[in-house]
Amino acid sequence: MVLAGLLLLLLTLLAGAHLLWGRWKLRNLHLPPLVPGFLHLLQPNLPIHLLSLTQKLGPVYRLRLGLQEVVVLNSKRTIEEAMIRKWVDFAGRPQIPSC
Structure with missing residues (x-):
């Protein structure tokens, strides 16, 4: 019974450490806002x-x-740089519909 409790405690601590490590790494990436759709543009x-x-x-x-x-x-x-020097990389981009 004590062994099962210690195992559960260890798994909980490892899961918590994994979550905190993931959040720390995401915080240091300087990503744009993670808002779905167009809400971040309102x-x-x-x-x-x-x-x-x-x-x-x-x-x-x-x-x-x-x-x-x-x-x-x-x-x-x-x-x-994108349109003149590296135009080949951008040549296959999809058409953007215009209004």
Whole structure:
């Protein structure tokens, strides 16, 4: 009976340590907000919000817009590199429907 209690305690401690370790690693990754759909874009001033994401995450980051993942390029240098120097990597991207 005591052995079963100690085993349960050990498993609980290991599970807790695993959860805390996972949260610590996620906190240090500087990921964009994990809000489903378009809710993270419902800001009173969207350009300022996107600028703050650029300052926090860098000139290239990825957002999920509903089911679609979008790569955001936010500097002239990054856009030139993607569209002029590395155009082959972006040549197969899907068409974006326009309004």
